[in-house]
Amino acid sequence: MMTPQTLVRARNLNVKFVSRDATVHAVNGVDFDLAEREVLCILGESGSGKSVTLRAIMGLNPRAKTVMSGELKLCGEDVIAASEARMSALRGRQASMIFQEPMTALDPVFTIGRQIAETIVRHEGVSYKAAMARALELLELVQIPSAKRRLEAYPHELSGGLRQRAMIAIALSCRPKLLLADEPTTALDATVQIQILLLLRRLQQELGMGVIFVTHDLGVAGEIADRIAVMYAGRFVEEGPVRDVMRAPLHPYAQGLLGATVHAGLRGKRLTTIPGAPPDLRDLPTRCAFAPRCPMVENACRSAVPELRGPEPGRAARCIHVAQAAQAA
Amino acid sequence: MLKYILRRIAYAIPIALSVSVVCFMLVHIAPGDPIDAIVPPDTPKDVVEQVRKDYGLDKPLPIQYAVWLGHVLQGDLGRSIATRRPVAGDLILAARKTFVLALTAAMFGFAIGIFLGSLAAFFKGTWIDRLAVSFAVGGVSVPHYWLGMVMVIFFSVLMNVFPAMGAGPGDWQWDWQHIQYLILPALTLSCTPIGLLTRTVRGIVSEILNQDFVTTLRGKGLRNRTMMLHVVKNAAPTILAVMGLQLGYLMGGSILVETIFSWPGTGSMLNAAIFRRDIPVIQGATLVLAMFFVMLNLIVDIMQTMIDPRIVRK
Amino acid sequence: MSTASTTSPDISGASASGPKKQQGYWAGVGSRVRRDKITLICGGILLVMFLLIVFAPWIAPYDPLQGSMARRLKPVGWQGHLLGTDELGRDMLTRLMYGGRYSWFVGITPVTIAFAIGGSLGILAGFVGGKVNMLIMRATDVFYAFPSVLLAVAISGALGPGIFNAILSMTLVFIPPLIRVSESVTTSVRNLDYVESARATGASAFTIVRVHVLPNVMGPIFVYATTLISVSMILASGLSFLGLGVKPPTPEWGMMLNTLRTAIYSQPLLATLPGICIFVTSLCFNLLSDGLRGAMDVRN
């Protein structure tokens, strides 16, 4: 085995959505690397920029309106500069994506088998028949019962859990190195969530994929991630190994999210209890974006965007109180 | 599926019957004695009484309807007041010509409308979109009979490239000698479907393009033409319904264009009948066109069922 | 729905926004309309037209029925006749102003009446549901089985020419679609949580309709009705063109278009003026209703 290759590399990644009325600064300087077989979990509220980041990696944000800057590489390919055709060749092949709502993420008027097979045909150039055979194997791989019959089924004929399994089967159809999961369990019942999560973890290990997992469910993050990044107003406000972050968050926002103590029973609990609302991203924040909601706010917080500070190796947070927080931990 | 189709057909029967009731009532909403609406005013008394008996006009309305329906089901739509010829025979000839016109206009309209609509949806927000939308709004806003007049002046009188009127010599045939007669009226008639289709297709396609599964498809790295296939299959049921309705509207709404172009179809037949107060012709033409529309809706429904797997289970 | 999503707007459409949001909602619609130049321009043109036709008796330069053979079919701009004169030497501008009264009247009245009747029936069907809904909607289906122009022409034709009959037949054409739209909007509002809860607290049906249903359904129904106005204007002028509308010498655009047609070779511009009036009015109503719909749809 060679040295682990970097699947994703982001440096000062910025994503803006420009329309006639306004410019929305969705992602404002994100840095991270993802190694092979590594699982990164991005935590954040709606509108924090986590899904946008994920889509940016695949070049899936609406092309006409999106302006990206900084550096973003997917399996060595420069995503910002790459042509649509080039990206299209990577998508589904090197990196795949699964979504929150399998009902709407699957085309309602095509059979499951067809939707899996067309990906295989596209990237591997095999016959449709061979692709269907593969599709059957994939359905079995994701543990869909009576897979053969399900090949001919339409999405609305499956239960939520089975749909998400089918979605995963599509994503895995070309054995990608990277799986991007955008809140894949949020829309499912609690019991089904666990099954899907277990399935994902098993597949990640069996197939040796790197995974970026976007969620606002802490339990999910704890279950599957190697590392966690907490995102707020388009920035990573904290990043670190899963255990450390869960145990002792450094950033007041992360602390707010996690509450005072962290324990295993958090699964299924939503991020709910911080007073106030996230900032309007139509204006690029020039100070700590969390300041208006922060219990520990100081004047310094309002003068500039805090730098990422790392009190210990592998951990970092954008807060001037990092040192104190680290000590308190 | 078959069960659904049968149920749909069963549902169409009461509709068709109700439509026939409305058509039947046309004679009765005409002011005065209904008998005056179906025989010429100078008909001798005894003949009038004979007709009154034949049509059961001396009986209560429901019985009259039953008698009338009996006649209709045997293909007897009564006689024209003006020509005394049976309405049915003339109507079939005319309906055939109108169908040729409506179908061609529909094809023009659908092709251009779908093209412009998709273009607008794919380039939403750009000048292409705005241009297509302006064209569409223009198409639905223009009084097409006025457009027809202008086209005749331009293409027939000044440039002399298309005939100004009529449907060509003798029976209709799909050869150039006849098709040249079709072009101007069909173009005129197609401006409404162009507008409507452009708007509908733009709406549907941009809605589909905004749906999550399109992101999934892009995320799978599909080529554009495969993506198109998905968009088309998703848009098809709705667009099919709109197209069906439009074809029906064109069949029933060609009266002005047929009048302008002296196209010998049901429209000009209706127009002439209205002025002669030839109620049997109005009634017959309305019945036939409305029944065509009912049939068309049925066919569209069934086709939708075949395309869209979601419908049957509902 | 998780509270984490409070920042994302409630996207279930205009009809679904709760009563408390009304103030802000209509203000939002207003500001969106104000920003939409095309809608504003169309509204402006229609307003000017409306004023011109309403005040025609006071501001029209001539008598609409008074002509003179000596000055018939004069071109646009001819000696004090800004838009020329018609085939009987009557001032075109005056006749177009007066003609607009009838065209607008015949175009808008059927939609208004149909809005009242179709809207009520639709709301009734949607709110009461059950057998009443069944009855109303099946009756609607029957009229839906006719192509609209055909229905209008057939009824007008059977009743005979005349402005009243034309309006009657067109009203009948527009009632069914308005019933359908009102019914579907009302049904969706009826099932919303706050309506359910109002019901649970024992509010009378009348109160629920007045306080909760009407404010939420009127907007979408109204917007839909405005889209029909343009259809109605064209249909009305068409009926009139066929001779099923007003009687001469009453000016009306459709009929003026018809009678001026023979002059199209000698005075082409003159002969197309009534057509242009119909086109512009219909176009403006179309764009206006598009704009309104856009502004009322929160998703945009």
Added chain:
Amino acid sequence: MRMKLSYLLGAFAISGCISAAQAQTLRVAMTTSDLPLTGGIPDNGSEGGRFAGYPIFDGLANWDFTKTDAAADLTPGLATEWKVDPNDKTIWIFTIRQGVKFHDGSTMTVDDIVWNFDRHLKESAPHFDTAQARSYRTYTGQVVKYWKIDDTHLALQTAQPFSVLPYLISRVFIVSPTQYKKIGNWLDFQMQPSGNGPFKVEKINPRVSIDLARNEEYWDKGRIPKVKKMILMPIPDANTRVAALRSGQVDWIEYPAPDSNASLKAAGFNVVVKPYPHVWVWQYNHTSDSVLQDKRLRLALNYGLDRDSMMELLAGTAKPSIGFYEKESKFFGAPKEMFKYDPEKAKALLKEAGYGPGKPLKLNVQLPTAGSGNMVPLQIGEFVQQSLREINVEVTHEVVDWGTMLTSLRQMPGKGAEPRRDAIAHGLPLGDVTNFYSQFTGMANKLGSNWSTFIHPKVDELANKAFQTFDAAERDKLIAEAHSVVVDEAAWLFVVHDLNPRALSPKVVGFNQAQSWYQDFTQLTVKD
């Protein structure tokens, strides 16, 4: 389909011309809204007779189109001569032309002609034409008896002596009994009619065209058509007719709208006009049903109408009318009332009758939208309406299809069956003196014409006398005298005389317009 499209585009590029040259085919646009009936009893008035009558059929007497500088008169048709029985002035004896063949090949006999009169008059005959015979009562109503004298002679008998009978029965078209017997009913006969006229029906395309072909066997060798074919199309819309002519789709159009004549001439088309016996009027309702019983009002309208201004509207296709007959006609007579535009006199008359600015005279007038001889009825009607408004007369129009109006004319007013009408406005023929008879006499009123119910003892007396007078000059004088009474009584509102305009492609040569409602299509040719 794709093949056809490219063919289609190619065809433009090369030819740029739309109508395949149809040598020796005359394509005519009629003004009717449908085909005139082709079974020998054409509807659509004189235009029906012009196109679906004389070209296909002959009457016992035909019209003479050779003298085009005077009003056309009768000429022998299927009868070589006719005379009144010197012993009984009610009996007419017609000598029937021998050896004339119907289009189906059968030879015409006297029995065939009797059979044709049975079609019109004998209700018990199996082939009595229930549907259409009634509409020809104007022409056939005078005949009370008819019989075959011998193989060459036919007798027609009238109730009283009637000196102008041949004019009436000239519109009784003779059809082939053989063909009828083969077909079995009049409706189907209309699809395959057979007569003896110069053209035979090749094909009837319902609502589209009547296709006629030259009858090589025509008995009058001088009138065997020079064109091979004649195609008659109904195009009720005046603008469409003009467009059809200008785009080369037809060679001949009836009644181009006056406003398009200048542009037609400029584009090289021939617009032909010629006086012919026509008048556009309001037929007043003289029954107790209408205020127009009052002579003062009838006079007032005639003085209050500005006919000269109307000539502008009609752009040289008409001249003012101040009587049923033209002022120059031998039948005009010497009426005391010579109508000219005199609004003051009109207002004075109205005032006398109790009308004025505060109390306008309100009239309800039926007006057709189109039709043979009706010119541009809507515009003329609107003009009259406007002109009369100036003397405080408010006219409401009841606009109807021409066919409806013709039916109205057969419904005598005052019977309460129809809405009250003060007048019916239209253009009508005065082709021969029988028209005078059928419009202004009490006798005609009994037979179902003279809708006005204008019954004047003096006129009846003069007319009766005239129709029993077999000396033409004497007869004309009596008619003129009766006409003077009609004018003095202001029996109708006289509006204009039409000049019979039609527009012809320059390819049509040799057409010499007759001063008649009927025209001769046999002498003209169509150049390639």
